[in-house]
Amino acid sequence: MSLRPLPAIATLSLTLLAGLAAPAAQAQSKREQAAVAVLQQRMDAAEKRYRDAMLAVDEEAAANATKAALAEMKGVVDACAKQRGCSVETMLATYERLLLATPQFDDATAEDGNADPIDESDLDDVDVPDSANAASLLSEEGQRFVKMVQFNPAVQAGIRRWLTDMRPSLMDSYENYRYMQHLMSPAFKQHGLPEALLFGIMAKESNGKVHAGSRAGAVGPLQFMPATGRRFGLGNDGSGFDTRYDPRASADAAAQYLQERMAQLNNSIELSLAGYNGGEGRALRVFRETGGRSFWDMDVYNQFPAETKDYVPMVIAAAWLFLHPKDYGIRWPRVSARPATVTLSQPASLYQLTICLGNWGSRDGYLRALRNLNPRWEPGQTLPAGTALNATTRIAWLYRFNCTRGKRLELAQQLMASDVRSALVRVGDPMPANGPAASDAPAAAPAARAPAKPKPRTYKVQRGDTLGGIARKLRCDIGDLAKANRLKKPQYAIKPGQTLTLGGCG
Numbered sequence: 001m002s003l004r005p006l007p008a009i010a011t012l013s014l015t016l017l018a019g020l021a022a023p024a025a026q027a028q029s030k031r032e033q034a035a036v037a038v039l040q041q042r043m044d045a046a047e048k049r050y051r052d053a054m055l056a057v058d059e060e061a062a063a064n065a066t067k068a069a070l071a072e073m074k075g076v077v078d079a080c081a082k083q084r085g086c087s088v089e090t091m092l093a094t095y096e097r098l099l100l101a102t103p104q105f106d107d108a109t110a111e112d113g114n115a116d117p118i119d120e121s122d123l124d125d126v127d128v129p130d131s132a133n134a135a136s137l138l139s140e141e142g143q144r145f146v147k148m149v150q151f152n153p154a155v156q157a158g159i160r161r162w163l164t165d166m167r168p169s170l171m172d173s174y175e176n177y178r179y180m181q182h183l184m185s186p187a188f189k190q191h192g193l194p195e196a197l198l199f200g201i202m203a204k205e206s207n208g209k210v211h212a213g214s215r216a217g218a219v220g221p222l223q224f225m226p227a228t229g230r231r232f233g234l235g236n237d238g239s240g241f242d243t244r245y246d247p248r249a250s251a252d253a254a255a256q257y258l259q260e261r262m263a264q265l266n267n268s269i270e271l272s273l274a275g276y277n278g279g280e281g282r283a284l285r286v287f288r289e290t291g292g293r294s295f296w297d298m299d300v301y302n303q304f305p306a307e308t309k310d311y312v313p314m315v316i317a318a319a320w321l322f323l324h325p326k327d328y329g330i331r332w333p334r335v336s337a338r339p340a341t342v343t344l345s346q347p348a349s350l351y352q353l354t355i356c357l358g359n360w361g362s363r364d365g366y367l368r369a370l371r372n373l374n375p376r377w378e379p380g381q382t383l384p385a386g387t388a389l390n391a392t393t394r395i396a397w398l399y400r401f402n403c404t405r406g407k408r409l410e411l412a413q414q415l416m417a418s419d420v421r422s423a424l425v426r427v428g429d430p431m432p433a434n435g436p437a438a439s440d441a442p443a444a445a446p447a448a449r450a451p452a453k454p455k456p457r458t459y460k461v462q463r464g465d466t467l468g469g470i471a472r473k474l475r476c477d478i479g480d481l482a483k484a485n486r487l488k489k490p491q492y493a494i495k496p497g498q499t500l501t502l503g504g505c506g
Contacts (some may be wrong), residue, residue: 032083032084032085033085035083035086036080036083036085036086039076039079039080039083039086039091040091042072042075042076043073043076043091043094043095045072046069046070046072046073046076047069047073047094047098049065049068049069049072050065050066050069050070050073050098052065053065053066053069062401069098070095070098073091073094073095073098074095076091076095077091077092077095152296152313152316154296154312154313155313155316155317155320156317157313158313158314158316158317158318159317159320159321159328161314161317162314162317162318162321163321163328163330169203169207170203170318170321170330171332171333172207172208173199173202173203173207173208173318174199174203174208174322174332174333174335175208175332175333175335176207176208176209176368176369176372177199177202177203177208178333178335178337179335179337179368179369179372179373179392180208180210180221180247180372180373181337182337182339183247183248183251183373184198184202184221184247184248184250184251185198185251186251187248187251187252187254187255188251188254188255190255191255191256191258191259193255193258193259194319195322196319196320196322196323197258197269197315197319198251198254198255199318199319199322200314200315200316200317200318200319200320200322201222201254201273201276201315202221202222203315203318204311204314204315204318205221205222205223206220206221206222206223208221208372209221209368209372210245210247210371210372210375211245211371211375213463219242219244219245220234220242220244220245220246220250221245221247221250221251221372222250222251222253222254224244224250224253224254226244228257229243229244229253232252232253232256232257233249233252233253234246234249234250234253239488239493240488240493241375241376241493245375245376246375247372247373247375254276257276258272258276261275261276261280261283264280264284264287265283265284265287265292266287266292268287268294268295269316270294270295270296270312270316271283271286271287271295271300273311273312273315273316274295274304274308274311274312277307277308277311277312278304278305278307278308278311282303282304286300286303286304287300295312333363336361336392336393336394337392338392338393338394339390339391339392339393340391340392340393340395340396341388341389341390341391341396342388342389342391342395342396342399343386343387343388343389344383344384344385344386344387344388344389345385345404346385346404347382347383347384347385348382348383348403349379349380349381349382349383349416350367350370350371350374350377350378350379350380350381350383351367351379351380351416352403352412352413352416353366353370353389353399353403353412354366354367354370354379355408355411355412355415355416356399356402356403356408356409356411356412357395357398357399357402357403358398358402358408360398361394361398366395366398367379369391369392369395370389370391370395373389373390373391374389374390378466378467378468378492380466380468380469381466381468381492382468419472421475457501457502458499458500458501458502459474459499459500459502460497460498460499460500461494461495461496461497461498461499461500462496463496465494465496466492466494467481467482467487467492467494468492470500471505474502474505475505476502476503476505477505478492480503480505481500481502481503481505483503484500484501484502484503485500485501485503
């Protein structure tokens, strides 16, 4: 079920302005006054139905009711424009106010969900060689990208993999990307690079999971290594947050990086991608030693590691599928991704919000979207009231329904407060399963009690640890633990290998 906006305000207003121009100075007859009063009553009743729907418990019923109420209001406005003596401005003000308050749940794709989500027509060529910019790569005249795909068995094999075993990863990548598209795509467009290439890199690097990390130390949606990230302005922002996790910042850095590689490597997409994955030094050395031959030249190809040989065609294949889903029978997930902000009315964590939001309109719920849009916060970290979170209009709408009051909120709070240790009880002394009964066992002197094991005074942070998780595991007060280690709110930034002093733990 999707709630779509009714005809655009601009179109409706233009129609109505003609009615406003008609002279209204003549006195109204009683019949006209009565007709206007009936229209006002209809508008008031429709507005009440709309506001009552916004207090409903069931999201789908509320969406249907608000849609019907807005349709009734539009009908009243249309009738008012034809009714002598009726103030269209007054009627339209109510309709516009409530329409603007209604989330537009449909994304920008066509009804069949298969429209290409990319528009290269407004790209600016910013210091990019003509043969390397998006317009050239994707133009019918150039055909570079087309030939790169259609006549390359390695890329064709990559397409086959994305459409078979890796199709779930491709779908997840697209869904995750749509939530971040407004943050990431502008950088590639500004640098004249194809948005499809951004999608291909992201799909292969992280599947669109902002918090992905590799064993080598690369992190973020586009997997920047620390040193490379620093070259392009990524790293600790002074608060303990690593901006390699930031979708907007990492996309801008990736665009700059690729632009730099293209300039070095004769605008070769394949060699630039090889440099992105296998190291720019290696790519430049191979390029120079082979006289600038193609990546697919055997002498060039064999100088790259297996991972890079796989990476290059897979990125190009994902980019091609992003541009041409219909040709391969792909129906991208419908994603309501219109940006919005949620201001917390009471303390909550991303985990708690995920529970109370539910998954209406989304197959897997909204944890990944919330994490990707708010990479600064750990999912189990309780955020104070007043915290502004990046979200979508649908998430904001569901938050108002389910996370500010009612049973869903209470359930989410109860689940977040649950601790498995509170379920464990000990009754009597432990007894071996096949041991003798107490009455049959010979009397024996009481065994000496083993000395109590000393409590650990420090803890070494492991990969994936958060301060909240450590506090729960070791039964610590998170405030005392943070104070003992001089960690500042609200990030409580810690890193693998760090030794924590266990203050406030029992």
